[in-house]
Amino acid sequence: MAKHSHFDNIKRSKALVDGVRGKVFTMHARLIAIAARAGGDPVMNSNLRAAIDRAKEDNVPNANIDRAIKKGTGEDKDGAVFEEVTYEAFGPDGSVMMIDVITDNTNRAFSNLRTILTKNGGNIGSSGSVAWKFEKKAFLRVNTGGKSGDDVELELIDAGADDLTQDEEGHFEVYAPVEQMGSVRKALEAKGYKIVKAELVWKPKDTKMISDLAIAKETLKLVELVEADDDVSRVTTDVDFDDAIVAQL
Numbered sequence: 001m002a003k004h005s006h007f008d009n010i011k012r013s014k015a016l017v018d019g020v021r022g023k024v025f026t027m028h029a030r031l032i033a034i035a036a037r038a039g040g041d042p043v044m045n046s047n048l049r050a051a052i053d054r055a056k057e058d059n060v061p062n063a064n065i066d067r068a069i070k071k072g073t074g075e076d077k078d079g080a081v082f083e084e085v086t087y088e089a090f091g092p093d094g095s096v097m098m099i100d101v102i103t104d105n106t107n108r109a110f111s112n113l114r115t116i117l118t119k120n121g122g123n124i125g126s127s128g129s130v131a132w133k134f135e136k137k138a139f140l141r142v143n144t145g146g147k148s149g150d151d152v153e154l155e156l157i158d159a160g161a162d163d164l165t166q167d168e169e170g171h172f173e174v175y176a177p178v179e180q181m182g183s184v185r186k187a188l189e190a191k192g193y194k195i196v197k198a199e200l201v202w203k204p205k206d207t208k209m210i211s212d213l214a215i216a217k218e219t220l221k222l223v224e225l226v227e228a229d230d231d232v233s234r235v236t237t238d239v240d241f242d243d244a245i246v247a248q249l
Contacts, residue, residue: 027233028055029068030082030102036072048072050198057197080104084233087113088130089226092121092218093210095239096130098202103231112229120222133238134202138181141197142172142188159187163203171196175203204238211242216249 032055035048042049048069055065071079085106087099103109114124144152148166156164156174160183163175176184178200185195210216219239227235241249 023230024058025055025060025064026230027102028058028060029064029071030233031055031084032065032068033072033079034082034084034102036069040069040073040075054197054199057195085109086131088125088127089113089117090123090125090130091117091222091237091239093208093212093215095208095210095219095237096125096133097122097223097226097235097237098130098134099226099232100202100234100236101231102233105231109229109231112231113226116225116229117222120225121218122222133206134204134236136178137201137203138176138178138184139197139199139201139203140174140176140181140185140188140195141167142174143194143196144170144172145193146170155191156188159191160184201234202236204236206238207240208238209242210239211245213245213248216241216245220249 028051032048032051035045035051038047039045040048042052052065067076070076082102082104083106085101085103087101087110089097089099091097099113101109101113110124117123142156148170152172153164156172159174160176160180161174162177165173167173174184174188181198181200185198189195210219219237223235223237226232
């Protein structure tokens with residue numbers, strides 16, 4: 001079982017403190033609108049069903065979901081047209097990141113990100129310059145009802161997990177091949193486990209450990225600034241922090 005990331009723990013804690021619920025709702029609405037282009041019936045449109053499920057996992061109100069579907073199907077004539085784009089970037093001390101964007105204006109999104117990065121120790125990379133350091137994975141956060149240990153880990157692996165960690169709340173974070181997202185979820189739910197979150201993510205193939213406090217602070221600040229941009233849905237970086245500096249961040 002892989003070691004859980006200090007960087008992920010810090011990001012999660014700060015997200016709770018900073019109160020990003022409004023932006024989370026906005027991003028879910030955009031994803032639902034994109035999926036609804038292929039049809040507004042979630043029974044017939046599996047991508048829409050998945051987008052709605054993810055939104056409900058984050059407590060997005062039904063009214064928001066309904067409005068997003070109408071925007072996607074064109075029923076709402078005033079709805080903006082959104083698209084998903086991923087930018088590759090370099091951060092402090094040679095770190096790298098994948099920046100997922102959902103936007104109605106790619107020129108604006110690119111310009112804003114380039115400005116944020118160049119002013120804070122990073123820069124936009126060309127296509128392919130960073131992506132090879134990551135792999136796309138299905139990610140599921142699983143509540144096993146307090147169960148842990150080797151038997152639970154074996155059950156998760158048997159369900160299709162190819163990597164897993166246990167976070168500080170006792171939930172398991174499971175990674176699996178993208179094409180097995182649905183089957184892994186079904187297998188875990190059949191065992192009585194609750195899926196807290198299920199989505200596709202970038203997973204770094206290797207981790208860059210940072211042991212310098214100044215660089216750690218600069219990296220964390222840059223990620224926070226990028227994530228704060230209205231068009232950014234997710235930032236994934238390859239960094240983690242040395243034990244000695246975690247308490248100082």
